[in-house]
Amino acid sequence: MKKILITGCAGGLAQLCIKSLLKKTNVHIIGIDPRTPKYQHANITYYKEKYSKNSFEHIFSKHKPDTIIHLSRIGHNNTTPIFKKEKLLDLNIISTKQFLDLALQANIKKILLMSSFHVYGAVPDSPSLLTENSPLKASIKHAQLREIVEIDYTFTNWAWKYKDQVNTIVLRPCHIIGKHINNTISQYIKSPIAPSFIDFNPLFQLVHEKDISNIITQCLSNVATGVYNVAPSEFVPLKVIKKVLSPKHLSIPSFSLSIISTLLKTTLTPNILPDYFIDYLKFSSTIDGSLLQKQLPHFSFQYSWKEILQDLKK
Numbered sequence: 565m566k567k568i569l570i571t572g573c574a575g576g577l578a579q580l581c582i583k584s585l586l587k588k589t590n591v592h593i594i595g596i597d598p599r600t601p602k603y604q605h606a607n608i609t610y611y612k613e614k615y616s617k618n619s620f621e622h623i624f625s626k627h628k629p630d631t632i633i634h635l636s637r638i639g640h641n642n643t644t645p646i647f648k649k650e651k652l653l654d655l656n657i658i659s660t661k662q663f664l665d666l667a668l669q670a671n672i673k674k675i676l677l678m679s680s681f682h683v684y685g686a687v688p689d690s691p692s693l694l695t696e697n698s699p700l701k702a703s704i705k706h707a708q709l710r711e712i713v714e715i716d717y718t719f720t721n722w723a724w725k726y727k728d729q730v731n732t733i734v735l736r737p738c739h740i741i742g743k744h745i746n747n748t749i750s751q752y753i754k755s756p757i758a759p760s761f762i763d764f765n766p767l768f769q770l771v772h773e774k775d776i777s778n779i780i781t782q783c784l785s786n787v788a789t790g791v792y793n794v795a796p797s798e799f800v801p802l803k804v805i806k807k808v809l810s811p812k813h814l815s816i817p818s819f820s821l822s823i824i825s826t827l828l829k830t831t832l833t834p835n836i837l838p839d840y841f842i843d844y845l846k847f848s849s850t851i852d853g854s855l856l857q858k859q860l861p862h863f864s865f866q867y868s869w870k871e872i873l874q875d876l877k878k
Contacts, residue, residue, distance in 0.1 A: 566591045568784075569629040572636030573610065574599035576744030577678070580777040581633060582608065588781060594627045596620075597636065617662050624670035631674040631784060632667060634719075660715050664722050667730070674731045675723075676783055679716045681736050681793065681851050682709055686766070686843040693852040696736070696791045706840035720791055727789045735783070737794035738851055741872050742773025748841050753805050754876070758837055759814040760806050766848040767799040772867035772875070782860055792856035799850060800869040808873045818846065 566589060572578050573595025579602065585591050586605055595601060596611040596619060609627065613619045615636065623629070667675060684694045685701035700716065702709035716734060723732035739749045752758045771794060779794060806813050857863070867875070 566631065567594065567627055567629040568592070568631045568633060569594045569596070569623060569627070570633045570635060571596055571615065572634075573597045574601040575635060576742070576746065577740065577773060577777065578633075578635045579603050580742075580744060580773055581635075581780050584777050584781050592627075594623055594629055596623065615659060615663075617659075617666065620663060620666050624666060624672075628670070630672065632672055632676070633780060633784075634663075634675065634677045660718050661722075664719070668726060672730060674733075674784060675719075676733045676735065676780060677715075677719045678780075679719070679734050679736045680712055681738050681769075681795070681849060682840075682844075683713050683716050683736060684849055684851070685709075686847040686849040688847055690847060690849055692848075693850055694793070695852045696793055696855060702840070705843070708838060708840040723789055723791075730789075732789050733783050733787055734791040735779070735794050735856075736791065736851065737776055738769035738771055738796075738853075740773055740776050741770050741876060743876065743878075745773050748838060750876070752837065752841070752845075753809050756810040756813050758810075759816045760803055761818045761845060762815050763818050764846040765801050765803045766844070766846060767850055768802055768805060768848075768869075769795040769799060769850055770805075770869045770872050771795060771865065772872045775865050775867055778866075779856075779860070779863065782863060787856070787859045790855075792859070793851040793853045794856055795851045795853040796865045796869075797853070798869055802845065805869075805873065809877065 568585065568591055570578050570582065570593060573582065574597040578595070582593050582595070582603060585593065586607055591607065593605075593608045594611070595608060596613055596615065598612065598614050600612055601610055611619065611623065681694070683700045683702050684690070684698055685704065687701060691698070700713050703713040716736070719732065719734050723734065726732070740747065741750060776794065
C-alpha cells in the first residue's frame with residue numbers, strides 16, 4: 565500500500581486531493597495540520613500538530629511514507645505585523661530545509677510542492693508568457709511574497725541536488741478557484757466592494773480546484789523531477805471576471821488606490837486587497853503551461869473560465 569504524507573491536510577485543496585487519491589489508488593494518507601480536518605476515512609491518519617522537527621521525525625519513523633505532498637506554508641497575511649512576519653519567514657525557511665533533510669534521511673521517494681505563479685511577480689515589462697526559467701521578481705517589491713519565493717528556491721535547488729535520489733516536483737499554478745478555496749483571488753473577485761481599475765485590465769488565467777487536484781494526483785506517477793507552471797491556454801480579462809461575479813463592483817482610477825486600500829483594511833475583510841496583490845490587478849502575469857502538458861499528454865482541463873466562474877456563483 566502506498567503511503568502519502570500531506571502537510572496542510574485540513575485545507576480545502578488538500579481535502580479534495582485526499583478524496584481523489586483514496587478513490588483512485590490503494591493508499592494510506594497521513595495528514596498533519598494544526599487545524600482540524602473535516603473529511604474522515606479509515607485509510608487516513610491525522611495529526612493535529614504544529615509543523616516541527618519532532619513531529620516529522622515521529623511520522624517518518626512510525627508510518628514510513630514514500631511520498632509527500634507539501635501544501636502547507638505561512639500565508640502572506642496583510643494584517644501580520646512586519647516584525648512577526650520576518651520571524652515567521654525565517655522559521656519557515658529553516659523548517660523547510662530541515663523538513664527536506666529529514667525526508668532524505670527517511671528515504672522518501674517523491675515530494676510535490678505547491679508553489680504559485682505569484683513568484684514571478686507582476687510587472688509592466690513581463691513577457692506575454694512566463695516560462696519556468698523566467699526570473700522570480702515577486703519579492704523585489706513586496707516583502708509579503710519573500711516567503712513563497714524563498715521556499716520555491718529552496719525546493720528547486722534541493723530538487724536538482726538530489727534528483728537521483730528523490731523525484732521532486734514544484735508546481736507553480738495560476739489562480740486556483742473553487743468553492744473549497746478561500747484565497748485572495750477568490751475573495752477579491754466575489755466582493756462587490758473590491759474595485760477594479762478604469763485604466764488597467766490585465767489578463768488572468770484560472771484553474772478549477774478539481775483540475776488542480778487531478779493534476780497533483782497524476783503528478784505522483786507520471787512526472788519527472790522539475791519545476792512546472794500549471795495553467796490552461798485560455799485567458800480572460802479581469803473586468804470580465806468582475807462583471808460576471810460582482811457586476812455592481814466599483815471601478816476606480818488607479819491614482820485613488822491608496823485611499824480605497826486604506827478604507828478596505830478597516831472593513832471586516834482587511835485581507836481582500838493586500839498590497840502585493842495590487843500589481844496583479846494592474847499588470848498581466850500569464851504563464852506558459854506547455855512543459856507540464858508534455859509530461860501529462862493525456863490530461864486536459866475540464867473547466868473553462870466561464871464554467872469556473874459559474875461554479876463559483878452557485
